[in-house]
Amino acid sequence: MSKSKIFIGIAVSFAVGILFASKFNIPGEAVYIFLGAMAAGFAISFFGQNKKIALAALFLFCAGLGVLRLQLSVLPNQYQELLDNKQQLEGFITQDVDLRSNEQLITFTPNGFSQNILMTVPLTQKFFYGDRVVVEGKPTEAKNYGDFDYQKYLERFNVYAVMSYPKILILKSHQLNPLKEFLLKVKAAFIQRTNELLMEPQSSLSIGILIGGHANMPQSIVDNFSKTGVSHIIAVSGFNITIIIYALAGLAYLVGRRASFWLAIITIVSFVIITGASASVLRASIMGFLLLIALNIGRQYSMVPALVFAAFIMLIINPKILFWDVGFQLSFAATMGIIFFMPLFDILAENIPKLFGIKNLILTTVSAIIATLPLILFNFGVLSLSAPLVNVLILPLVPSTMLFGFLAALPFVGPGFALVANWLLLYILQVTSFFAGLPYSFLNFQISVWIFWALATGVFGIYFLLRYLVNKKSAQVELNSLL
Numbered sequence: 029m030s031k032s033k034i035f036i037g038i039a040v041s042f043a044v045g046i047l048f049a050s051k052f053n054i055p056g057e058a059v060y061i062f063l064g065a066m067a068a069g070f071a072i073s074f075f076g077q078n079k080k081i082a083l084a085a086l087f088l089f090c091a092g093l094g095v096l097r098l099q100l101s102v103l104p105n106q107y108q109e110l111l112d113n114k115q116q117l118e119g120f121i122t123q124d125v126d127l128r129s130n131e132q133l134i135t136f137t138p139n140g141f142s143q144n145i146l147m148t149v150p151l152t153q154k155f156f157y158g159d160r161v162v163v164e165g166k167p168t169e170a171k172n173y174g175d176f177d178y179q180k181y182l183e184r185f186n187v188y189a190v191m192s193y194p195k196i197l198i199l200k201s202h203q204l205n206p207l208k209e210f211l212l213k214v215k216a217a218f219i220q221r222t223n224e225l226l227m228e229p230q231s232s233l234s235i236g237i238l239i240g241g242h243a244n245m246p247q248s249i250v251d252n253f254s255k256t257g258v259s260h261i262i263a264v265s266g267f268n269i270t271i272i273i274y275a276l277a278g279l280a281y282l283v284g285r286r287a288s289f290w291l292a293i294i295t296i297v298s299f300v301i302i303t304g305a306s307a308s309v310l311r312a313s314i315m316g317f318l319l320l321i322a323l324n325i326g327r328q329y330s331m332v333p334a335l336v337f338a339a340f341i342m343l344i345i346n347p348k349i350l351f352w353d354v355g356f357q358l359s360f361a362a363t364m365g366i367i368f369f370m371p372l373f374d375i376l377a378e379n380i381p382k383l384f385g386i387k388n389l390i391l392t393t394v395s396a397i398i399a400t401l402p403l404i405l406f407n408f409g410v411l412s413l414s415a416p417l418v419n420v421l422i423l424p425l426v427p428s429t430m431l432f433g434f435l436a437a438l439p440f441v442g443p444g445f446a447l448v449a450n451w452l453l454l455y456i457l458q459v460t461s462f463f464a465g466l467p468y469s470f471l472n473f474q475i476s477v478w479i480f481w482a483l484a485t486g487v488f489g490i491y492f493l494l495r496y497l498v499n500k501k502s503a504q505v506e507l508n509s510l511l
Contacts, residue, residue, distance in 0.1 A: 029083065032333045039340040041087040043350060045094020046343060050351035054095055063092040098347045106143045107167050107189040114166050117145075120204060121159045124212050124304060127151070129244050134196075135187070136163060143188040146170075149196060157212050158204040165194025177352075184348040208301055215239060215302045221437045225446035230453040234433040236262035237426065240303045249457065252464040254408065257397065257415025258422055260362075261456075289324045293317070307342065307349055307356035311363070314338035331367050335360065354407050358400050365399025366392055372494040376501065386420055393419040398490060402475075402483035409474040414463040421459050425452055 029037075048054075066089035073082035105111075119138035126133040134147045134155055145167055155161070167189040170178045182188070202209060218239075223231050232245040240262070253259045296313050303309050315334045322329035339360055342349060349356045373391040380387055393416045405411060412418075429452040436446035463469050475483070 032330070034083070036333065036336050037083070037087050038090045039336045041090040042094040042097075042340065043343055045091035046098045046347045046350050048091070049095040049098040054099070056099060059092055059095050059099065063089060063096070066092060094343075094347070097344065101347050103143070105188045106141050107145070110167050111189065112166060112168055114164070116162065116164045118160070118162045118199070121155055121157055121161060122204065124157050124215070125155050127244070135185075136161070136191075138163075142186075144186050145189045145191055146182060146187045147191040147194055147196070149193060153196065155196070155198070156201065156209075156216075158209045159201050160199045160203045162197045162199060163191070163194050165191040167191055180348075180352050184346065184352045211298055211301045218437050221442070222433070225436050225443060226450055226453070229457065230450050233262065233453050233457065234429070234436075234449060238430055238433050240306065240309070249460075252460040254410055255412055255414075255464040255470040256418040256460045257393075257412035258418055258460060261422065261426055286324075289320055292320055307353050308359035310342055311335075311338045311356070311359050314341060335363055335367065354403065357403050361400045361403055362396040365395045365397075368491060369395035369398055369494065372491075372498050375498050376494070385424070389420045389423055390416050398487060402480050402487065405473070405475045405483065406477075406480040409472055411471045411473070412469070413471065414466065414469040418459060418463050422456055425455065428452060429456070
């Protein structure tokens with residue numbers, strides 16, 4: 029087995045261990061006994077030249093490490109004794125303020141605590157990252173909504189308590205990381221400039237496409253994007269990172285490869301900070317770093333090991349995202365779908381004209397839909413039948429929309445670029461609205477856990493069926509060449 033395959037096996041085993049521990053309560057003593065047994069089994073098999081058993085023991089050992097890593101990340105609530113009682117706490121605003129249409133969400137870390145409190149406050153007072161504040165209010169546990177475990181969802185952000193409309197007094201500003209504060213101020217200035225030049229909902233859509241988020245977007249528009257299968261354009265992902273990398277790669281001819289490399293690194297890191305470091309952005313950024321390194325040193329870039337490496341690093345840092353972060357799941361499932369299904373579809377459809385890239389767009393969209401379908405139905409209960417067509421109509425214009433949306437923030441010439449951006453954004457809104465309103469454009473239905481696993485098995489079945497068809501076609505072509 030090659031080194032890359034062994035690494036993939038290690039990373040997958042580690043993830044399986046995390047997933048297993050997310051669903052089942054495993055005694056800590058049993059984990060250590062298991063790890064010791066697998067370590068001994070690996071050593072005996074390795075020195076006994078039994079490579080297959082040694083590999084099996086290694087993978088099981090890594091699965092045990094995954095279980096242990098998740099257990100170590102599950103911490104007691106530091107606010108347990110303070111819950112449901114009025115408190116006065118001093119501390120810092122440690123994340124970018126999440127502005128909504130009628131409220132704002134603030135991540136607050138009191139002095140002497142390492143866990144966060146998520147506060148909901150009105151829009152009447154302005155707060156910013158790095159403010160040192162005094163908060164007076166009642167911390168409570170987050171309430172779950174039906175089957176949705178909101179507590180576990182917040183814990184992946186290290187949030188262990190919530191406060192509703194506390195009194196907040198700002199003591200001093202600019203108290204934390206000055207670089208992060210500068211980047212977040214750039215983000216705030218960009219949002220303000222966009223809101224000044226573009227009307228709603230084009231303004232919110234432009235901000236969503238460029239830096240992610242749709243908190244201020246009307247719910248009807250968010251629903252239209254979901255029904256037409258294009259929500260990914262307002263959830264910053266690998267598509268945005270890819271556009272940034274290719275745009276900056278063009279600078280290599282002007283400033284040189286080394287300068288272009290470091291400029292790309294700095295830009296991606298800044299972009300991660302500005303967009304809030306969501307799972308999809310982190311995944312795409314790590315893969316982007318690997319691509320840039322490969323291009324810079326002249327090494328071959330392989331998508332599968334890069335994707336697995338990105339997942340492995342993210343799970344080591346925060347194992348809770350595997351089970352509780354749908355964005356993480358969808359991002360990796362979609363990328364895996366494109367990596368594995370796209371080449372097979374491309375071979376089977378090689379006789380179909382490319383039609384200016386439309387064929388590739390359709391095949392890419394279908395590949396991602398197949399891989400993410402079980403997750404989408406289980407979590408959202410919406411199946412978009414119009415997604416392939418709507419993606420073909422919209423995606424070719426997204427890079428131009430991003431470019432003109434970004435240039436609209438420039439002084440003096442910004443209004444001209446904003447006019448073009450407005451036309452493009454309006455087109456996207458009208459297309460999604462039209463198809464979302466068509467009968468049978470989408471189907472609503474929820475699925476159970478068992479149906480989810482049946483569909484997931486079906487995804488693997490489709491892959492092996494496509495491989496069979498590709499092999500059959502290749503054999504037929506080879507036979508025809510011999511005749």
